[in-house]
Ligand SMILES: Nc1ncnc2c1ncn2[C@@H]1O[C@H](COP(=O)(O)OP(=O)(O)O)[C@@H](O)[C@H]1O
């Protein structure tokens with residue numbers, strides 16, 4: 001059983017505030033992902049759970065117990081590092097079993113656990129090899145195995161897939177998810193890759209400059225971003241952003257940028273009523289469009305296709321809306337080329353509106 005609680009935790013390195021007043025409850029057996037760009041404080045947060053970094057302020061609890069000064073080896077946690085950190089002169093068996101040996105487990109138990117982990121990770125045929133004789137993906141599995149045999153109540157992973165090629169990353173995601181399911185322990189997983197976070201997490205914590213931006217399920221974070229940073233960090237290609245103004249119209253509140261207008265649905269329009277006259281950023285995700293025949297002002301975007309980016313199963317077309325380039329996703333059955341005039345119907349249920357000044361969503365949060 002391990003619930004982890006951060007209570008007003010701050011971490012300074014000299015004058016750098018790496019983590020700024022973190023309040024977070026990680027539930028027992030949860031798969032929690034810390035997501036954010038490089039330098040936002042993810043590794044520091046993970047290291048504080050592991051006991052590898054001291055806190056500058058606040059407390060960390062494991063269940064009901066404050067663990068601020070508990071040394072790492074007493075905490076029931078295991079960590080997989082980005083670099084794998086394998087012992088180069090030990091073979092796979094010895095690498096996986098080393099932690100147990102140090103903890104004086106008997107030989108039969110070490111043997112049982114190492115073979116069990118190796119089997120689950122499909123590396124049982126590699127136990128005699130040295131790390132230098134393994135591929136990147138195999139080394140990654142050894143690092144996972146070493147953490148698994150400890151049977152920790154908290155499993156910490158710091159960008160464990162970032163050194164793997166794209167195809168392997170995707171298959172390892174599925175395996176890590178499976179691993180969480182079978183181990184039934186708390187996972188805290190760090191990544192800068194939004195797709196990885198959306199696939200793996202029960203809940204995502206989005207961080208920027210040491211500050212939590214939003215905490216929620218993958219759907220909440222993707223569909224109801226509470227600020228511009230969260231909206232633009234998740235999504236590939238990123239959300240299209242148009243800077244304009246909220247104005248009053250006989251259709252209710254509408255967004256206007258030059259000659260481009262977008263009407264909102266009634267419910268959203270009502271929510272935006274108090275903000276008429278504000279400068280805002282309108283967000284339209286590339287996938288929230290459908291092709292249609294005629295241009296309908298206020299309900300569609302229309303224009304000339306700049307470029308078409310085929311992606312195999314789908315394609316992205318770009319067009320310029322009042323000086324801003326925007327990308328939209330279409331099915332591959334649409335045969336467009338640069339120079340074509342098209343109109344796209346916008347799914348207006350799914351528009352985002354951010355205050356230009358505060359960057360906060362005017363719709364959610
Ligand atoms: N040992 C350290 N000494 C000084 N500054 C550090 C140290 N470790 C991290 N930092 C700084 O703290 C901030 C957060 O770093 P880190 O937690 O490693 O971010 P992330 O893992 O999200 O990339 C960064 O500004 C980084 O430069």
Ligand SMILES: [Mg+2]
Pocket residue numbers: 039042043044158
């Ligand atoms: Mg890091």
